[in-house]
Amino acid sequence: MRVGFIGLGNMGGRMTRRLVDAGTPVLGFDTDPARAAQAGATAADSVRAVVEGSDAVLLSLPDSRVVEPVVLGPGGVLESAREGQIVIDLSTAAPASTVRIHGELGEAGVEYLDAGISGGAAAAEKGALTIMVGGSAEALAKVEGVFAAFATTVVHMGQSGAGHTTKVLNNFLNAISLAATAEVMVAAKRAGLDLTQVLEVVNASSGVNFATLNRFPHIVKGDYLTGGLTNALMMKDVALYVDCLGRLGVPSLSAAGPLAAFGLAMNLGYADQISNRVVDAIGDVAGGTRLHTTEE
Template sequence: MSGQRIAVVGLGNMGGRIARRITEQGHAVLGHDLDPSRAAATGATHAPSLGEAAAGSDVVLLSLPDSPAVEAVVLGEGGLLEQCRPGQIVVDLSTASPESTVRLGAALAERGIVLLDAGVSGGAAAAESGTLTVMVGGPRDALDQLDWLFGLFAAKVFPMGAVGSGHTTKLLNNFLNAVSLAATSEVMVAGRKAGLDPAALLDVINAGSGVNFATLKRFPHIIQGDYLEGGLTGALMMKDVLLYVNRLRELGVPSLNAAGPLASFGLANSTGYANRISNRVVDAIGDLSGGVRVHDRTDDETERRP
């Protein structure tokens, strides 16, 4: 149903890129954000209120930092629960608590509004190139209606089950991402301090059993001094790991492997890297190891900034 009108609420790191992907392919978007100037940068028309975003759209995409922000947008005064019409579809692209998502889905369903929880993976680069992976919870018929829309910014879309299953899948995936990034950072710092060439060490890992997303996609850039700035921050990575731990507690599963990323990103966030890309965890570990860097660049862009 490519004639559906689209609104995007939250035009930050991911939402802004997704909105731009949609507008660049010829589709009008209403954009609502706490910073009104962001809409123009994405090619969207600014919607001053949630009510105007809802009234001018058939599908509302949410891209917000956490569950409290999503709850405020949906349940707050003048929020989507009040403003959306029966039959309208709300798609939550945020990384959020599945328990909160299920509650919001039930509240919206009572008014005939459909919620799809659609976790996205791939980061800012994939959002810009339209190659995100999306994992979706909610009614399959609603998902099928939006095939055309997801196709504008995603390469793969996986239906995962009932409302909440998309966000649960995202937390499980993000936890593995956090583990691999934290562990690889520690290993690369140790290798550097042991006198190993970072590029040679990375080649060995990528040819062996230690290969992972961080070694394949992140560290080939990091060892050149390019941290791929603009992606998920250390603070948001910590938030995601804590959501994972909470979800496992709800499921009655022990989170035995969470201590590593919690310690690593806790260190990074407490030593000046909280609002930098999460890849900077390697510098936090390097700082604690005597100022080690896994690259040879010395320009200001690679220095730690509070």
């Protein structure tokens, strides 16, 4: 199967590298032409060139506002797609948009899989991502070998939109645990507690979560684990969650906390820095508190 990849940034570039290192040539396109070479892909000069030269086209783009014109706009995927092709959207996108794109591609005989990914840059580099997929089970079976290069867990969630819905829900839990843990750790610092001991206790108690286990043991030493989602992207994901719940008729009662935390981080100049720096934004308004004394 010939593989094309559109969007070779933080995550797309890492997944492309995994494919290439596994022996799968990749035809890649990005608005930054240098990224194809960095990821080991053969550079294409347009979206059309990727589509025409591939059987499976993977997308890794910021959000639906970018996905829609890339797929449906002039020079986009739909214009060049052919019957039997499979388009795999690895972006974090609005489920309602995903379902609409699925319908338009389906009319052209093209399969569209919404494949939310989780695990971040570190898991992408190790080939240990989790993928939650919506769309045809038959199409998914055809691209299992593609996913195997960068994922260890692939779950078929159901019909179109199910993968991206699951991703939005997962990302909200990620956001709320990060924001809440950041607040708690700043409070612990202000209280004069030993932060390593605080994490030891929390990780053996009911407050344990992904952030306490995997993020803050590094952050308290001054390592912010750069390379993951920025505060701006985390804010976007929380907004997607609120929109998703609104469409489902479910009250988003817990969204105010992370919206406030990541909104604060953006307004204090951390928008394009890794979302783990939300702890510094909270620290800024708590008297300039930092969890560590060693600068990056």
